[in-house]
Amino acid sequence: MQTNLKHFLVAFIFVLSCFCNAQGNRNEFVVVIDPGHGGRDSGTPGTKRYRTTEKDIALDVSLALGKLIQDNLPQVKVIYTRDKDVFPTLNARAIKANKANADLFISIHCNAQPKGKGTAYGSETYVLGLHKNATNLEVAKRENSVIFLEKDHEETYKDFDINDSESLIGLMLMQEDYLDQSIELAAYIENEFQTTAKRKSRGVKQAGFWVLSQTYMPSVLVELGFLTHKKEEDYLNSNKGKSIMTKALFNAVQKYIEMHFKLVNKAAILEKKQDEDDTVTQDIYPEITFKVQIAASSKRISTKSYNFKGLKEISRDKKGNIYKYYYGKTSDYSKIKTQLKHAKSKGYDECFIVAYKNAKRIPLNEALKSTSN
Template identity: 50%
Template structure:
């Protein structure tokens, strides 16, 4: 009798935890995942200042405040690259974001200069490296030199050499429009809501973002080397205002994606009724993901989507949904991909097996 009771109890426990785990997975399956990255940490304090402010501490406090606010939204899952004063490698930060299959990567920093420069800047990965942008990229990338065996892990990358920066743009090129959209919202909040000086959205070759396969931004929340702005960044008031401005931008960005999904779904029936818009010799596809992992292009791996193909390019596997020379048809497939949860998916074009700019294709006359 005791044996039967014990077996019954064990079965109940297993069933309880199995159902609880299944419910947990279901609740988190469609959440919008944001990775918050507090720059520097541990034996890397960031750039020193004469006023005693520490970038690693300011960045962490702002990140924790942003995360605390975002976690109040049941549709958002927040992941941190660090929650304490520890050193995390640049490649480790990117790995956390990629393994989480995040929708956004947001890295928080403070700027530094040998003058009393002030103001905010938000960076996306790009080749538009002015001398000032290169200086910022050099400062942020130099943390690599603090890592053991960095030559082995970063393929000979030299943060002090401009030529090393060119290749860093390739991994993020597919997400640049989304990254710029979020960056613009952040800077607009800094200038519009907080009335701070915005130095704008800029492009630079920053290693921490180049290896992530999702929209990514690096926010320079102000100059910690400026006496007045440094004190503001170091204050509870400043950190609350900055974190709220960034939180609002992330929520606004997510809302814009959600609205786009709804609009596209509403247009589906109209698009289907349109005549075919064929482009001879052109193959349109919807890019739904990019990953360092090799995943079988089966429907069960891609939320039920059929006709998924895979291509290895550079150091990433890219995954596409559909294939057609009809631009109206690919727009329908794009809507379907978004309805399945691929909010950051986008249309790409190929000609003779080579990737070409979509805008260039659409400028030509369809046949």
């Protein structure tokens, strides 16, 4: 009995330390690439002049994108939701990305127009949201309709009505936190399609894609172009076209990573320097200082104002595996109260004032007692 307990404890501690390591080791940026469709779900067949369909082009571009990332950005880990011609469910794709605690989710598709409805062409990149027009809704419906090919879809998707995007609102809350970053990546992608690939961009759009609603990270769905448009279908079936579109996607992903995580090349050095900077600023604090704590997260986010609803003067510290984010820094209590109001007006409803004495966090009432404020 004693020995059993000991074995149990050893195993428990081992599992715990693995868990802690996994959580603490965020020097790695994880990108999940999701090639749309696959297996018995061919996606759009386009003009039917090719034997290949949407699923093949999506897979080719996805694998090439993953390879470019791995060859050029060694600290980025790439995970595919499928790397061959198989059919993972939409649900399985989202679960895989969430389990990997990924930092980005990129779903890759090709577009189609219903027969006789004109000859649209060009790329579109979607983020999750309520569609602004009927065309966006049609794209989302077409991409969501793969759920009907899944077994047990009534059970898995029981709260979701494909014809009613309002039914997605409840599910959308999960993506809400990441919407700004998703839009940012989508904008880089469409910009790259226009400049690097010299293609027509139809812009960044919003619609209710089920797969995007289930991921806990910035997520986009890319429509490379219309396979129902002959010239575009030719382009996307050509090796040249695919490699140019891949390069454009890579540039956009690289730019996003550079903006948000300074870990491409020499990341460790940068991180160390950042920590030293934090220490230095702490040493020169006046005796009592106040900040507004606005967020806490397991992710290390750059303190740029665009990541914090436009708030400037953002600082960060780390305790255990959690990064805390603060707005403002002053020894003047009335000033910090004004800054608290400002942060709340920006949507940080739960923010609060924290106090430090010689860079050590102390209870707020203790700080107030020892200041003349």
